[in-house]
Amino acid sequence: MMCEICGAEEGQIKYTKVINGEKVEFFICRNCAKEKGFQTPDAVSAEGRREEEKIQRDAVCAMCGWKLTDVEKKGKFGCANCYEVFRPYIRNLLNKLHGKAKHKGKVPILDEKKLLIRKRIREVKEELDVAIKKEQYQLAAKLRDRIETLSLKMEESDE
Amino acid sequence: MNSEIIKKMVRKPSAWVDPKGPFAEIVFSSRIRFARNIQGHKFSISSTENEKKILFDELTEDITAIELFKDGYVLRMEDLSSIEKEFLVERHLVSFDLCFESDMGGAIIDKNERVSIMINEEDHLRIQGFADGLQMFEVFDFLNLVDDEIGARASYSYDKDFGYLTACPTNIGTGMRASALVHLPALVITREIEKIIRKLKTKRVLVRGLYGEGTDIKGNFFQLSSSASLGKSEENIISIVTEIVKEIVEKERNARETLMKNAQMQIEDKIWRAYGLFKYARLLTSDEAINLSSALRLGVGLGVIRDVALKQLNKLLVYIQPAHLQLVYERKMDNYERDRMRARFVKEILSLDSKGSNDG
Ligand SMILES: [Zn+2]
Ligand SMILES: [Zn+2]
Numbered sequence: 123m124m125c126e127i128c129g130a131e132e133g134q135i136k137y138t139k140v141i142n143g144e145k146v147e148f149f150i151c152r153n154c155a156k157e158k159g160f161q162t163p164d165a166v167s168a169e170g171r172r173e174e175e176k177i178q179r180d181a182v183c184a185m186c187g188w189k190l191t192d193v194e195k196k197g198k199f200g201c202a203n204c205y206e207v208f209r210p211y212i213r214n215l216l217n218k219l220h221g222k223a224k225h226k227g228k229v230p231i232l233d234e235k236k237l238l239i240r241k242r243i244r245e246v247k248e249e250l251d252v253a254i255k256k257e258q259y260q261l262a263a264k265l266r267d268r269i270e271t272l273s274l275k276m277e278e279s280d281e
Numbered sequence: 282m283n284s285e286i287i288k289k290m291v292r293k294p295s296a297w298v299d300p301k302g303p304f305a306e307i308v309f310s311s312r313i314r315f316a317r318n319i320q321g322h323k324f325s326i327s328s329t330e331n332e333k334k335i336l337f338d339e340l341t342e343d344i345t346a347i348e349l350f351k352d353g354y355v356l357r358m359e360d361l362s363s364i365e366k367e368f369l370v371e372r373h374l375v376s377f378d379l380c381f382e383s384d385m386g387g388a389i390i391d392k393n394e395r396v397s398i399m400i401n402e403e404d405h406l407r408i409q410g411f412a413d414g415l416q417m418f419e420v421f422d423f424l425n426l427v428d429d430e431i432g433a434r435a436s437y438s439y440d441k442d443f444g445y446l447t448a449c450p451t452n453i454g455t456g457m458r459a460s461a462l463v464h465l466p467a468l469v470i471t472r473e474i475e476k477i478i479r480k481l482k483t484k485r486v487l488v489r490g491l492y493g494e495g496t497d498i499k500g501n502f503f504q505l506s507s508s509a510s511l512g513k514s515e516e517n518i519i520s521i522v523t524e525i526v527k528e529i530v531e532k533e534r535n536a537r538e539t540l541m542k543n544a545q546m547q548i549e550d551k552i553w554r555a556y557g558l559f560k561y562a563r564l565l566t567s568d569e570a571i572n573l574s575s576a577l578r579l580g581v582g583l584g585v586i587r588d589v590a591l592k593q594l595n596k597l598l599v600y601i602q603p604a605h606l607q608l609v610y611e612r613k614m615d616n617y618e619r620d621r622m623r624a625r626f627v628k629e630i631l632s633l634d635s636k637g638s639n640d641g
Binding site: 185186187188196197198199200201202205212215216219220221223224225226227228229230231234236237240241244 | 318320322323324326327403425426428429430432433436437438439440441442443444445446448449450451453454455457509510511512513514515517
């Protein structure tokens, strides 16, 4: 769902307000949450952090309906969007679990074209192993170039 | 349809029961799994049964289009009896939670049982690969391909910083776990194992029993798994685990040598007694059978026993479990009946020639 204030961004945060004694739910984006007087999670001051804490406490994930209390109680997340909504909380948790680490490793392939390139890279790598074993160094050099070209092609299709 | 598949599986052990991989006399199996979730779907924990059903059908269509699974098995938990579910758990093909948490879970398995994909487990997909001996990189290679194939058809939930997004924050990052099942009788006898386990814990390697999470150590089998999934690449994690397993294999080999030097008669006596019991017992409990097979496995590894092959022992270890026994003999059994048929099954397996030329 798109943000119900600006309509330009994904409305990841469910925000409940009491208007004339009635609960009204909005799905709003991070930017609009900031403009509505909430601090962004990037704020670093002590006050900012308290505000951020408050946003996290009040926030409800628009996709699965979970609150931070659900996450804490179950030790799990309700959906992938929770990782956006509760990002600062998660950063903290991950720092405790894994240290200040970022993901290193596989990046998913999102289309068939890339899949084909990755397959081709694997085949050429196998040919390269054989060439090295047989001490065919000229062929090996050629195969290395080929892998490089394929890797570049892979990166190009990222854009 | 589903019970026909199970019947077929009962007749044929998983391909990796045949030990050809490196260090097979000590490393029973290597296993890798990826946890994956699909964009636009809530995680299983917050989904309704109907939402799970829709996702199951979508994923089944995507996965069965992949070459490897065209002649594979598609199993839906709601169509299986509890004994058939237990059978799959005993083979490590699916988890206990997949079987008994929801009816909308299922698994897609290739016909050699090298790859098993659980659907609607804690994560939408748990893609697992198996091999005999220490072959982590080999498993990673074929599993990586399967992962790419699925990822190109169904879009994975992924974040640049967090990596693959999973229901449990401990799996985030690569979503990968690499584990090996190792048999360490000599290190248990010499009591070096306690020190080794303590050291493994500081290296963040998980140590568990034969049947995985929450099970005790039986038959001197230990399951070693990686626990870190964020901040290291898949290859890096796998090479760390591989190195650790290699080190332990070396230690086990040294301990065996020491034992044979200092207490050869006692060790041989223990092995031959186990062989005798195994051959002539009329009733065998599951624990007893696992322990006897452990002694026999040591005997085969040391070259003390020459007319039994590892393949037979591997098959034994899988088939002496309750659901396997009941499906092999095609009837429900109580404890007493199982102990009786277990002893009979052991005798049948051991009486075959050591080439293990029964594939039935
Ligand atoms: Zn907005
Ligand atoms: Zn959520």
